[in-house]
Amino acid sequence: MSTSGPSITDIKLLFAKSGNRCSFPKCKAPMALGDTLTGEVCHIKGARPGSARHDPNQLQTDRHLRENLILMCPTHHTIIDDDEGSYTVERLLQIKLAHEETATPVPDDEVARVAISLQQNVSTVGQTGGLSAHTVNAASITVQASGASNPLNERQIQAVENLWRILRNFSNEFSMVVFVDSILLPQEMGAYFNGADNMPVMDSVLEFRDLQAAIAKMAKAGGDAAAMERPFVSQRLWSIFYVIQAIYGRASFMLTSSYKEKQYVNWRNDSGCDQLLRAVLPAIAVDHLKSLQSNALRTTIDSLEDQFLIEAGMRKASSV
Template sequence: MPTSGPSITDIKLLFAKSGNRCAFPKCKAPMALDNTLVGEVCHIKGARPGSARYNSAQSATERHHRDNLILMCPTHHTVIDDDEISYPVERLLLIKQDHEANATTVPEEEVARIAISLQQNVSTVGQAGGLSAHTVHANSITVQAGEAGNGLLNQRQIQAVENLWQILRRLSAEFSSVVFVDTILLPKEMDSYFIGADDHPMMDTILEFRDMRAAVKKISAAGGDNATTERPFVSQRLWSIYFVIQALYGRSALMLTNSFKQERYVDWRSDSGCDQLLRAVLPAHVVEHVKTLQVSGLRSAMDYLEDQFLTEAGTRKAHSA
């Protein structure tokens, strides 16, 4: 067995036992859509020194064996790696055991289809050595210059893509509270907060969005006002994807502003503006999927959009969403 990472055989077995669902309790996020892997293969004991729950006494073979692996969506992979105290090895092993014992086994023919995607697209990402076909956990990207053309122009094009990616990273930080509450609370729970029926302390993180100017200020703080200077140096599609991501952050934040004004939760899932933005870049079945997620839908939408950005930038092989 190769020791540089999990074998395709082990990943296939994990997927077969997963029921095509994230192993995190109560999460219904799929691990694959059609023939595309969208979940992550996470290490229970970290893959490398410094990663969550790393055990130096573990052999490379043991580290990458399926017994040390668990399938999760990108959001919950981040959750378990960012909170080792709440998610020690023992708890994750129980989560894995319970999930696989209660999941509906994926048919062999479906596993075979996904295997093709696995072999073509899987790459190592994340601090714990997670594997994903569509998610990059990184603050910077590297774009390769074309083989032909003016060298200075190529350098400027590369710089433009990297500059836009950095703005997207800052937008993610500026609007993190918007994504955070959507990740941990159900729409009905958020509605109970806005109508005054229940008090959710974590909702205090979005109080700043009572100000209608908050979203505009955050886009400006992230560098969005200067993004147009990069537009001549990137493809039309790359610019469109960037614009949709920025606009979706702003639009979903505006929904919270409206929620404060109307004293009820205005869900981004039912907003025609958010729907149009998503459909401008993503396939219809992906848009419908993220809108059905009662938690983490916004995070999943951003993950898909960022994947499209990175694919268009040439940092990975293109694959169907």
């Protein structure tokens, strides 16, 4: 048996029983958006020495078996690996079992498509011993509504408007996260978190010392209700919306981690943010956005919102 990674059979079974959702309790993040993979295959017992929950007595042939794997979104993968005391092997096995018992089965054709892509495009993520799905030929499936007015067409328009309203709510709820990123350089953020410099402006994001603050803001903005609009918009439009939502949450989580670790955890260097952005933006654009030293988060979100408006037919794509 190969020990280089999970077999296609194990990947199929894992994804089929996931319901295409993160296994973390109450998380609704999808593991795949159309042909774009956004989830991560995590090891319950870490694959390498030093990785979370690594068991030196585990047989090498058992490390990549389905029994030792669980699907998570990038944020919850980081959470379980950063808090081994709370997320023990036993608890993760219970989480996995509970999730698979209640998940909606995934159609066989979707299982085959996503599993093959996942096995062919996995890569090691940081020090966690997890496997991250890369983008696989994202398809744009735009709803072609007829010119005549009809209930479905009107509902599609309403869905786009509702999602845009939620995006504006996200902008309001996470305005301070974007603000501090806009006016402070990464080195200045680093000086604040390691105690070398006191910056009063950072008081505006003190609430993000608690991860629950970001979760509460997501709910207040209407993020939980967004899934109701998914059947009425194109796959790409939904993917763009999901990525914008996730970037707000992920950047906030980086602040929480910065307070915890007493050093700046830069969202630009985060594999989860990188993976999300590459799902909907060209690689050259992602590289440019991450290279910006100031106003990077604002520019990134603006770029994503432009893509949303273009896909919705509310703005023309640039010919440049």
